[in-house]
Amino acid sequence: MSPLTGCLLISALLFSVGLGGALSRRSAILVLIGIELMLNAANLNFIAFWRYGPHPEALTGVIFVIFSIAIAAAEAAVGLGLIMAVYRHAKTTDLTRVDSMKG
Amino acid sequence: MTVPFLILAAITIAGAVAAMTLRKLVHCALALAVSLVGLAGLYLDLGAQFVGLAQVLVYVGAVVILIVFAILLTRGDEPASPRVGRAVSGVMISACVFGVLVWAVVSGGAAQGTAAPSLAPISDIGHAMMSRYILPLEVVGLLLTAALIGAVVIAMEEKRRTK
């Protein structure tokens, strides 16, 4: 197995773990954690492709991951802000019980 | 596939699994931190020094702390009785996705590792960001500012209404 395949398989496993968690857990915060894991799996792919790709000197993968990390930070901040707002409104972060659209 | 790589991969996956299965939310957040540090180690192992360190700085220093704060402020552990059907369907779907991904990776012809012995020198990253990627950089700056203000506004909304 080549190193690139190894990286891609680990990334696929990480993505699946995140996806499974995000689909099966009920707490909104855990769903957010699952989404973070999926994002990171994608980042690992970028780094692996940069490292073992034909043009490592172009640095595209690295730069993309840096931007992706910045965006993930923004996403976490806004997502958690939303969770706080929902919690204030519905008094719970259980996603199966937050089902009313009327305020 | 070296030994450090395998150890780091095991840490990453174990942390991720723990983050998605543990009962207490704070444990989940700490397991997420372990997983992300493992991932940063993988980046270092692959030669992306700056990205690995930035990963620790941003994820462990900011995102995990934010998540922990949110957990404490919403004081929400999950209810004790999980709905089994939901969990089973979630795991089924993710297993299917994993199967498809593995099939794609293994059968895809692109997996030819050339293992270029190159690190990413940090000055090159800096030059690239300030020249070729200057527009995305500015956009990310704008996005972060907007997210900062947006998060504050969303989280403060209730307070304003009660005034």
Add this chain to the structure above:
Amino acid sequence: MTTQAVDQIFVTIKHWLVLQSPAVIQPAVSVLLSVLPLLIIFPSLFAVTTVLERKGLGRMQNRYGPNRVGPYGFLQPLADGIKALIKEDIVPVGADKLVHFLAPLLLVMTAFLEYAVIPVGRNMVVADMDSALVFFFAAGAAMEVSIFMAGWGSRNKYSMLGAMRAVAQMISYEAPLILSSIAVVMIAGSLSTTTIVERQAGYWGVWPYHWYVFTPWGMAGFVLFMIAATAESNRSPFDLPEGESEIIAGYFTEYSGFKFALFFLGEYLGMFAISGLAVTLFLGGWAAPLSFLTFIPSWIWFFAKLMTLIAGFIWIRGTLPRLRMDQLMNFAWKFMLPMTLVVIFSAGIWRFMPSGIVRWVVCAIPIVLLYWLLGRALMGGRKLEKRTYRFAE
């Protein structure tokens, strides 16, 4: 022996020892010989500093301080250490055992990690990496997690409150800390600590002209950095996380015996590390402060500067009262952050202007202007007067 040989004596000894060992284990020996001195020197420095701090504070408060154990009380840390070791280690029943146990270990480990990138002398740095500064701040970020783990794992409301305060404070002051070092990175053009020290080398006459603290942005940046460093290492006047009059001892309320000592150690190690970084970034690292003093070895100069900054910390602790939480946050976001941003702006001007007195003045103007404006705005028309104590006078 020439002065150069004395300067490089530790490096030479290390190379000799590595060459003596069998070829198979040479890399391991090299790593061990780089790391082991740090693991010995800085904890001993911690021991010495605790005595000096207690004696210094004692003098400031009109008392003697420790003077019973050993000559001038200098064996006090030994007695304290033995006491901490033989004390009963109590873990609360409701505590999360694993998290409670791991927190002090993680704190000390991350504190030690920070030393990997600090050059303590010429050619004396454990890991000379490309992005050393990012490494330093990443290790600092892990410290926040360990403090949170201590507070949450103890399952005590005071611990929790202390941890929340500590984490909020460390995150708020991390922004000015990193931004003020960014100004240095901009001018030095490197994130590597060794390169930053090299860029500050050279003298103008006898004067170390290139130290960044002798530029307007560097001076302001240094002051801001040290304030943020005080907050980051939870020192007085920013020691709200352990404000004993409000929340007992903050996040380490529920720790006893050796684990408590570990927290103490971690806190001081963090303080040494961040002072070492301040020395590296602004005070020319291991360079001698005057050109005719270069015969003294570089590592002596590093530790002399480090101890000077530590003395400053102790002096501040003996002088200033503790802040209130809202004052702390306002100070971080309304004063420190704008000031660091204008420091970066000023460093940008510095980079593109020809050197001379004009550059100095032009770079100083925005900093002084913002300081004056912020000072006026934040005071909000309040007048400060000399406080009179009705019954004390």
